[in-house]
Every structure is written in structure tokens, then in C-alpha cells.
Amino acid sequence: MVKGGPAKEDRTGHGSFSLKMNENIALLIGVLKSILSFSFSLSLSTFPLMQPxxxxxxxxxxxxxxxxxxxxxxxxxxxxxxxxxxxxxxxxxxxxxxxxxxxxxxxxxxxxxxxxxxxxxxxxxxxxxxxxxTPTPSLANPGPNALQTTxxxxxxxxxxxxxxxxxxxxxxxxxxxxxxxxxxxxxxxxxxxxxxxxxxxxxxxxxxxxxxxxxxxKPPTAEELKQAAALEAQDPPNPGRRVKRSRKIxxxxxxxxxxxxxxxxxxxxxxxxxxxxPTLDTLQAQIVGLLSSPGTQLAAVLNEASGGKLARTLEGLKKSLEGLEEPDANATTNPNPNANN
CATH class of the missing domain: 3.30.70.1730 (Ribosomal protein L10, N-terminal RNA-binding domain)
Incomplete structure (x- = not known):
């Protein structure tokens, strides 16, 4: 081999295989990173304790x-x-x-x-x-058979x-x-x-x-409070296992x-x-009755003050005096009924 010349090719192909392996590993690492970042962001958005x-x-x-x-x-x-x-x-x-x-x-x-x-x-x-x-009558059809609004x-x-x-x-x-x-x-x-x-x-x-x-x-009784405290203090039914969560009603x-x-x-x-x-109509009727009752009483007082009661009193006194005079007249006409006998 001449110094400085080109290197001999690797006829076994190990160099290209290692290069492909490195590319696949890098691609796999990128996919895993994207999956982890997505799952982490999803957990942040759904986990309630992350946003107290x-x-x-x-x-x-x-x-x-x-x-x-x-x-x-x-x-x-x-x-x-x-x-x-x-x-x-x-x-x-x-x-x-x-x-x-x-x-x-x-x-x-x-x-x-x-x-x-x-x-x-x-x-x-x-x-x-x-x-x-109470439905109110409609103005569109007034009369005895008026339409009733809802x-x-x-x-x-x-x-x-x-x-x-x-x-x-x-x-x-x-x-x-x-x-x-x-x-x-x-x-x-x-x-x-x-x-x-x-x-x-x-x-x-x-x-x-x-x-x-x-x-x-209803407020809990003393017995119910005692039972609840005893239930919380007792040991779990299955020690070492996670207690099954029950949704509270x-x-x-x-x-x-x-x-x-x-x-x-x-x-x-x-x-x-x-x-x-009562209803407003009943209250209004009661108010009208209270306002009209003093007028009726005033009319009765004025009737009595005009002399009607005095005239009736004098008429009764006259009749009572006439009743007393009739026995006296009978006694004067016949003083001794046994004298003729």
C-alpha cells in the first residue's frame, strides 16, 4: 500500500450497518421524547392539584x-x-x-x-x-267569553x-x-x-x-357520630392493599x-x-271594608242625633204611661163592686 493513498474499502459492510443503527437509535430517541413531553403536558392539564x-x-x-x-x-x-x-x-x-x-x-x-x-x-x-x-283576560277578544292569556x-x-x-x-x-x-x-x-x-x-x-x-x-345523632368515628379508627379489611375508593353521595x-x-x-x-x-284582592277588599265602616257608623250616629232615638224613647214612655192609667180609670168607675149586693 502506498503511503498517502486512498484507504481500502470495508468489504464486510460493517461501517454502513453501524451508521444505519445510529440513525435508527436517534429516531427512536426523538419519538420517545415527543411521547414523554405530550404525556407530561397532558398530565399537567388534567391533574387538578397542579392548578390549586x-x-x-x-x-x-x-x-x-x-x-x-x-x-x-x-x-x-x-x-x-x-x-x-x-x-x-x-x-x-x-x-x-x-x-x-x-x-x-x-x-x-x-x-x-x-x-x-x-x-x-x-x-x-x-x-x-x-x-x-290567575290568568288575565285578553284585550283582543273582550266580552263574557274573553280569551284568557297564559x-x-x-x-x-x-x-x-x-x-x-x-x-x-x-x-x-x-x-x-x-x-x-x-x-x-x-x-x-x-x-x-x-x-x-x-x-x-x-x-x-x-x-x-x-x-x-x-x-x-337532619343533624347526625350521637350514636351516628360514634359509629362513624369507630369506622374510621378500625383497621382496613385487607392490610397492605390500597383501600378501594368509593364515591361519596x-x-x-x-x-x-x-x-x-x-x-x-x-x-x-x-x-x-x-x-x-291573603291575596292582594282580599287585602284590598278588607281595606275597603275598614274605610267604609266608619262612614256607616257615622250615619248611624247622625240618625240617632237627629231625634229618631229620642222619638222612640218618648213613644215607649207614652205607651207605658197609658198602660198605667187604664187600671186607675177602672178603679174610679167601680170603687166597691160588692156594695149593690
Whole structure:
């Protein structure tokens, strides 16, 4: 072999084989890296413990209700600009508050409610309200056989308390004191029941339907607490094995918190007292009766003062005197009836 000349070719082919092996290994390593990165990103997005601050922040924002004026920051625009969805909800809550001039708002606190359970509660509210709904005659066909319009029924709406607090603060007809009373009344998840008109029997029927549909949980007895503590303290049935997880059955809760009726805030006790009142037509008839009774009594007094009672008294006295004079006259005409004999 001449020095400096070309090297002899590897006739065995080991060089090309090793080169292909290196390329395949590099390709395999790249595929594994992509799979690992995808699985890691997927675990970050699905694992709830990787986002504790965000979930807690959303939880706090959902259940907070404040009517205090907002803070003003130098680096943020004022007034605050909301997104399209929040703007829609803000105006919806404003319209809901504007309707309180003729339709009361009932505040309810919900907990552990699912969507199917909430739909069922809405159906039961509609059924209870339909029994006491009074249809109004239609003006399209007046007369004895007038058409009856479909009565308006209550609506149950799940409210975002943060935006509801902003709408409550900006609603002009309600003063700051009333807004603060409403904010103190509302606690936890908020559901608003909007009634078309103030109908106490209808409100009473709805409250009873809610109590039947979502009964209040009974407090555990001492024996039940003792059994639960003993169950937690006992050893697992299969030591060394992971305990099988069982899904806890949540019982929904719905609590009456208060109401906004004709610009006044009522607690739960006041709402129950309002529900025991008669209908507005009955109350108006009672007021008319109270106003007309003094006039009737005044007419009777004036009739007596005009001399009617005095004339009747003198007439009775005259008759009584005539009755006394008749025996005296008989005694004068025949003083001794046995004298002729």
C-alpha cells in the first residue's frame, strides 16, 4: 500500500450497518421524547392539584358578593371593561333588579346541586306556581267569553355573585344601605327566584314544594357520630392493599336566605310571614271594608242625633204611661163592686 493513498474499502459492510443503527437509535430517541413531553403536558392539564391557586381563585370569585366601590389602579383602565359574556350577565342582572318594582326576588342558597337536579326543581316550582296562577283576560277578544292569556310563571336563575354585586351597586333605585343588607343576606352559591307578581298563596306553595323536593338534612345523632368515628379508627379489611375508593353521595341543599320585595329587604322569617298573607284582592277588599265602616257608623250616629232615638224613647214612655192609667180609670168607675149586693 502506498503511503498517502486512498484507504481500502470495508468489504464486510460493517461501517454502513453501524451508521444505519445510529440513525435508527436517534429516531427512536426523538419519538420517545415527543411521547414523554405530550404525556407530561397532558398530565399537567388534567391533574387538578397542579392548578390549586386558579381553582381556589375561581371558587372565591364565584361565592363572593361585595357592593363596595372598586379599587382604582394606575395601570388599569377605569371604569373596568368587561368581556362580552360578563357584559351580557351584567345587563341581565340589572334587568332582574329593575323588575323588583312589581315582581319580588327570592334569594336561595344552593349547595351540591347537579344540572339534572336543578332542572327537576324548576319543574316542581312551575307545577306549584301553576295551581295559584290567575290568568288575565285578553284585550283582543273582550266580552263574557274573553280569551284568557297564559299566566306568567316564576323563573329560577343561577347567579354569579361577583357580577350580581356590581349590578346591585350600580342599580340607582336601591340605596347603599339596602344594597349592603342584601349583600349580608346572601351567602354561598346564589339562586334567584323571580316571581311575576306578589301572590302570597303562590309563594307559600312554592316554599312548600321546595321543602318537599330538597328537605333539610337532619343533624347526625350521637350514636351516628360514634359509629362513624369507630369506622374510621378500625383497621382496613385487607392490610397492605390500597383501600378501594368509593364515591361519596352528595345531598343537595337549598336554603331560603331572604327576599327583595317592593324595594324592601326581608330575612327568611319575614318571607315566611309574607307567604302567610291573603291575596292582594282580599287585602284590598278588607281595606275597603275598614274605610267604609266608619262612614256607616257615622250615619248611624247622625240618625240617632237627629231625634229618631229620642222619638222612640218618648213613644215607649207614652205607651207605658197609658198602660198605667187604664187600671186607675177602672178603679174610679167601680170603687166597691160588692156594695149593690
Amino acid at each position: 391557586l386558579k381553582s381556589l381563585r375561581q371558587h372565591a370569585r364565584f361565592y363572593s358578593l361585595s357592593v363596595r366601590p372598586p379599587r382604582v389602579y394606575d395601570n388599569k383602565p377605569s371604569p373596568r371593561v368587561y368581556s362580552e359574556k360578563k357584559t351580557f350577565l351584567y345587563h341581565q342582572y340589572l334587568r332582574l333588579l329593575e323588575s323588583t318594582a312589581h315582581s319580588p326576588l327570592i334569594f336561595l342558597q344552593h349547595n351540591k346541586f347537579s344540572v339534572p337536579r336543578l332542572i327537576k326543581v324548576r319543574k316542581e316550582i312551575v307545577q306549584a306556581a301553576s295551581r295559584h296562577a 299566566p306568567a310563571l316564576p323563573t329560577l336563575s343561577v347567579i354569579r355573585t361577583s357580577l350580581f354585586g356590581v349590578a346591585l351597586r350600580d342599580f340607582a333605585p336601591i340605596d347603599a344601605k339596602t344594597s349592603e343588607e342584601i349583600a349580608q343576606t346572601i351567602q354561598g352559591g346564589l339562586v334567584v327566584l323571580s316571581l311575576p307578581v306578589l301572590n302570597p298563596p303562590q309563594l307559600q306553595a312554592i316554599i312548600r314544594a321546595l321543602e318537599r323536593s330538597v328537605p333539610k338534612p 352528595h345531598k343537595p341543599e337549598l336554603t331560603l336566605m331572604g327576599a327583595l320585595i317592593d324595594g324592601r329587604v326581608f330575612k327568611a322569617e319575614g318571607v315566611n310571614q309574607v307567604a302567610k298573607l
